[in-house]
Amino acid sequence: MTLPEMKYPLSRDQLLQLYYYMKLTRELDEQLVRLFRQNKVVGGLYSSIGQEASAVGTAYALEPKDWIAPMIRNVGGLLVKGYRPRDILMQYMARSGSPTGGKDGTSHFGDLKERHVVSPISMLGDLVPVMTGVAMGGRYLGQKVVTMTWIGDGGTSTGAFHEGMNLAASQRAPFVCVVENNQWAYSTPVARQVRLRDLADRARAYGVPGYAVDGNDVVAVYQTTKTAVEQARRGEGPVLVESKTMRMRGHAQHDPAAYVPPAMFEYWKARDPIARYEAWLTEHAVWNKKVKAELDSRIERELKEETAVAEASPLPQPEVAEQGVYCDGCHVIQAQWERPVDEVQPPQASVEAVWTVADFGGSNGQPQAPARAAAAAAGEPPSSASRKFGTDHGKPGGSATLARSKARAKPVPAARRRAPSGRPKGRR
Numbered sequence: 001m002t003l004p005e006m007k008y009p010l011s012r013d014q015l016l017q018l019y020y021y022m023k024l025t026r027e028l029d030e031q032l033v034r035l036f037r038q039n040k041v042v043g044g045l046y047s048s049i050g051q052e053a054s055a056v057g058t059a060y061a062l063e064p065k066d067w068i069a070p071m072i073r074n075v076g077g078l079l080v081k082g083y084r085p086r087d088i089l090m091q092y093m094a095r096s097g098s099p100t101g102g103k104d105g106t107s108h109f110g111d112l113k114e115r116h117v118v119s120p121i122s123m124l125g126d127l128v129p130v131m132t133g134v135a136m137g138g139r140y141l142g143q144k145v146v147t148m149t150w151i152g153d154g155g156t157s158t159g160a161f162h163e164g165m166n167l168a169a170s171q172r173a174p175f176v177c178v179v180e181n182n183q184w185a186y187s188t189p190v191a192r193q194v195r196l197r198d199l200a201d202r203a204r205a206y207g208v209p210g211y212a213v214d215g216n217d218v219v220a221v222y223q224t225t226k227t228a229v230e231q232a233r234r235g236e237g238p239v240l241v242e243s244k245t246m247r248m249r250g251h252a253q254h255d256p257a258a259y260v261p262p263a264m265f266e267y268w269k270a271r272d273p274i275a276r277y278e279a280w281l282t283e284h285a286v287w288n289k290k291v292k293a294e295l296d297s298r299i300e301r302e303l304k305e306e307t308a309v310a311e312a313s314p315l316p317q318p319e320v321a322e323q324g325v326y327c328d329g330c331h332v333i334q335a336q337w338e339r340p341v342d343e344v345q346p347p348q349a350s351v352e353a354v355w356t357v358a359d360f361g362g363s364n365g366q367p368q369a370p371a372r373a374a375a376a377a378a379g380e381p382p383s384s385a386s387r388k389f390g391t392d393h394g395k396p397g398g399s400a401t402l403a404r405s406k407a408r409a410k411p412v413p414a415a416r417r418r419a420p421s422g423r424p425k426g427r428r
């Protein structure tokens with residue numbers, strides 16, 4: 001086995017595990033389609049075919065104590081988090097043995113106790129502020145956890161996404177937001193809903209790091225996400241990771257995706273994440289034909305057994321509809337402190353409400369925003385000076401801007417402060 005250099009090295013077992021999870025995700029997807037055609041799936045069926053490296057590679061970068069909130073195309077992440085195919089099969093078939101006891105369908109289930117999975121919220125974007133809150137809660141309790149959610153290209157245009165990212169950024173929440181750019185939101189291609197080529201660039205609007213990665217290369221997805229997760233865990237604040245991939249089926253089973261240009265499917269088929277990883281494993285002598293055959297037959301066998309268990313589970317009895325509606329002592333809500341509670345109480349937690357405002361919010365002689373906009377409209381590249389805007393002005397240690405502001409810390413009367421245009425400030 002001769003592997004390329006990796007920032008976060010993966011062992012042979014881990015490399016094979018990545019394959020296992022991706023292939024299992026795909027086979028499970030295909031199995032669900034068969035069950036859907038037999039009319040056994042209750043509700044819609046959403047495929048993640050083509051996006052397996054994205055879901056698996058990102059979730060794999062987390063530790064067991066970390067938290068996820070998956071969306072419909074993140075079955076791979078649920079498998080990494082320890083759910084079994086039977087859980088997903090029974091959930092889609094609304095069987096009584098499912099994580100929700102047959103009361104809900106699709107991926108609408110979670111586990112706040114063991115696996116740390118927050119159930120998806122259908123309103124796109126809403127998981128961003130929710131997982132920011134979970135991240136802040138974990139930090140408050142001293143748990144050193146990172147939270148992660150996934151959002152589609154379309155979902156990044158919602159208000160909740162923007163509010164949530166801004167909240168995460170301003171609170172420096174240990175949160176990683178994975179934008180799965182699968183080129184389509186229902187029948188709308190990315191270019192028709194946002195004027196950015198790289199959705200990672202959205203990160204600049206919040207002053208946080210944004211990384212774009214080839215979402216069909218599982219090793220790259222893992223390395224990039226791991227970098228983001230470790231940054232967040234170190235207390236450096238949230239990170240946005242854009243995973244560029246392709247939704248290889250319609251939005252759901254009802255959608256034949258006739259609006260996708262056939263050549264686009266061809267392009268992405270040639271970059272299939274599983275076929276690519278199979279070639280990678282062979283090229284780097286991680287496995288041979290025998291190992292692959294063993295893994296494939298294990299997946300086939302497991303899925304057969306899991307399907308049999310799921311199909312044997314009955315539909316829920318009518319009377320359970322009225323159970324579990326209200327908490328009758330079914331669970332205890334107790335904070336798991338992993339730091340001395342004194343730390344978060346006065347006097348230790350007291351903060352003097354006197355703030356240092358770097359350069360008093362002034363422009364330091366740099367062009368103001370309208371001038372930058374005009375320069376951009378004229379096709380001029382952003383100057384290094386203009387790039388200074390939007391940087392993290394709360395950064396400890398101080399930037400050149402901060403140092404200058406300290407040097408001339410004497411306040412200037414408001415009437416004498418002038419913008420470069422010559423107009424007095426505050427009257428614009």
Ligand SMILES: Cc1ncc(C[n+]2csc(CCOP(=O)(O)OP(=O)(O)O)c2C)c(N)n1
Pocket residue numbers: 073122123124125151152153154155156158180182184185186247251
């Ligand atoms: C706030 C909100 N608006 C609209 C919808 C309806 N809706 C569900 S999925 C979807 C498309 C999402 O596209 P994208 O975010 O790119 O995710 P993908 O399906 O491609 O994974 C829409 C519009 C919704 N669930 N929530």
Ligand SMILES: [Mg+2]
Pocket residue numbers: 152153154180181182183184185186
């Ligand atoms: Mg999409």
